Amino acid sequence: MHNSSKQSRVGIMDIGSNSIRLVIYENGSGMGFKVLKECRESARLSAIVTPEGVMPLESVSQIVPVLRQFAEVSRAYEVSEIRAVATAAIRNAVNGEQVIQYLNQETGLAIELLPGEMEGHYGFLGVVNRIDIRDGFIIDIGGGSTEITLFQERKRISSVSFPFGAVNMNVRFGGKQEGRWDEKAISGLETMVMKAANEHPWISQHPGLPMVGLGGTIRAIGKMHQRKRKYSMEQIHQYQLQAEDTDYYYQQLPSMTNEERKRIAGLSKNRTDIIVPGTIILRTLFRHMQCAHYVISGSGLRDGLYFEWERGKANAVLDDVLEYEIESVMDSEPLPRQRHLRQVADLSVQLYQALGEGLDDPWNVKLLRTAALLHQVGMKVSYHDYEEHTRYLLTTRALAGLDHRETVLVAFIAIFGSKGKIKKRRISVEYADILHPNDEERIRRLGALLQLAASMDTSETQPVERMQAVRKGRDFELTIQCRTEASMEVVEITEAVKDLEKEWDVRVRLVVRTVSRS
The missing domain is CATH 1.10.3210.10 (Hypothetical protein af1432)
Structure with missing residues (x-):
């Protein structure tokens, strides 16, 4: 637990499957925090894994300059600590430990290889400390994994991490016909998702709960929906979607080319290909879990890591968010x-x-x-x-x-x-x-x-x-x-x-x- 009696800063670095991010947080002299700096670089590490599950070090070397500069940014902001974690892409690689050792040696960082359950846990902390919600499911669709967490009375009950995400599933099922997905590809991904979900019965045993979504897929759907309906607020955190809202994009996006998707208002140009598998995963799990509606969270893993740093493991969940x-x-x-x-x-x-x-x-x-x-x-x-x-x-x-x-x-x-x-x-x-x-x-x-x-x-x-x-x-x-x-x-x-x-x-x-x- 960090002593927050005076202002201090921490750099939280997240080496994800789709992107690498750095957030510089400053805690207050009393309560609360503010974000001083955010950096993001696209990585798509899931896409460089070989069919044998190996992540070649020569390909990994491309992110070394990014990590070095993120460390330099952290030092410029005089952080008291840098906490760097790696998630699904490196975790799922057969040589994941070797990759971590290589990156630590080349960058001088102490990168942690985060287990899937802990990735779900930190996502949970980020959600319940920024949304006043007592019960629900959290789904975090990343580039190389999908985490599902059940929480009740603001306590994490169960978490599971699946080795499929928007990037690696696009490599496996998509990428044909200029980005179009046919029925066979859609069905193949849905079948794989359902097979994995059925191995964990608790996922479908709590119907009627809200699904709180993290990550780029659900934020992209929310932004497209806001632009489509000319929403009057410029805010995505806590934006709600109904089942039919996501169904609309599930029906429209797969048959479009990547170029056609680039013209959709609210959709980032670097997400036009991976939005399809992300949407399919999201909708499939939502229906399987019989959730009531979607709630978009603008906070997740990095915020969860911050709260643990500031408050310690025993007190990481806030009593009163507002x-x-x-x-x-x-x-x-x-x-x-x-x-x-x-x-x-x-x-x-x-x-x-x-x-x-x-x-x-x-x-x-x-x-x-x-x-x-x-x-x-x-x-x-x-x-x-x-x-x-x-x-x-x-x-x-x-x-x-x-x-x-x-x-x-x-x-x-x-x-x-x-x-x-x-x-x-x-x-x-x-x-x-x-x-x-x-x-x-x-x-x-x-x-x-x-x-x-x-x-x-x-x-x-x-x-x-x-x-x-x-x-x-x-x-x-x-x-x-x-x-x-x-x-x-x-x-x-x-x-x-x-x-x-x-x-x-x-x-x-x-x-x-x-x-x-x-």
Whole structure:
């Protein structure tokens, strides 16, 4: 376990079957992390394995300069540790240990040959620490392997690694007729996948669970689907697909040539050949497992390795994904602002509970509290016009613990509460493909509460000692006791009360008691 009492950096290197990646992580002085640098180079190591299962060292030598430069990047970022792992392509080669020894000798790294079950385990850590989900299957289709993991109550139950992936199955079944796949090739791959799956009965014994997908195949399908439907958010993490969405690409892609696939919006040019076997593997297993729907994860193996580095093996699974994310963002704020944001969050929730006459809706409280704690995040970009920066950051960044609808709701509650320029905009039209019919009203009502709570700490010095709020029908009695004159707050509270009356259809009787200095 790494001591995270102060900021430190680690380089996580993943030598996969299709690509080699490096991510430089920096942990916070409290909780959370940020990614400082990402590097990726295509490798397709699965494609260089001979029919006898040997990975020739002369072919492996092509990745040595990449690994050396990744190590140089890590040193430039002054990482305290580099953790490099190799997965399926090298693991499945009959001379895998020789390959690792050669690469370590040529690069000076200490590369680990990761067993298939551990690859599934780290993928599990990456998923459950970035998505608020309790039960499901995880499928990670790489270039040379496919890992399946069952988790329940946020605990990994079973994992298995199969020696087939998008690259090696393309070599075995595809590559004919300019990239077209015929029925015989499709059936051959499906039969092989089913034979492997049937050897592990637990895979089909939990119908109705979501399938959380990692890797390039499901991300590519998600991006194509988003472009096809003109999706209003630029975010793939936690994007959901239904069975028929993947079925569509399963039916359309195999008969196309590689050149034709290059013209599909959202599909990367270096994936036009391997998208077909990846899609076939994905759909075959989804149907066999009788999953409810797909959830795309933007995090996986490398994030899992980070969490183990930061928190240790015993504590690698987070108790509360969203709270960890919020604290990660808060950690980079100056202390006076942290105190301000926590005060505003507390006051917002108190107001909501008072207006609901004690009926506490946990989901609305979650949205309101999150928006309150993050409503000034745009100040990291610029103090002026920070509301629009807040909206942009919250709707384009994958916020762990929130699905896409919750992300949009939090973003607009935040900027409504910041007196942002959205009061005349129709948010429900702008995000009609994500929001529900009553969400416009939800944003405005919760935003009005946040605006009022923020007005009670305009100076960011926490002058409000006590607040008492009681609702009786349409009448809302609000008494605020301040420890100072609180002149800034008095002006802002008076203005914010008007929006509260409008959005909640209440009559506010406001009493603000301050300390006189005369």
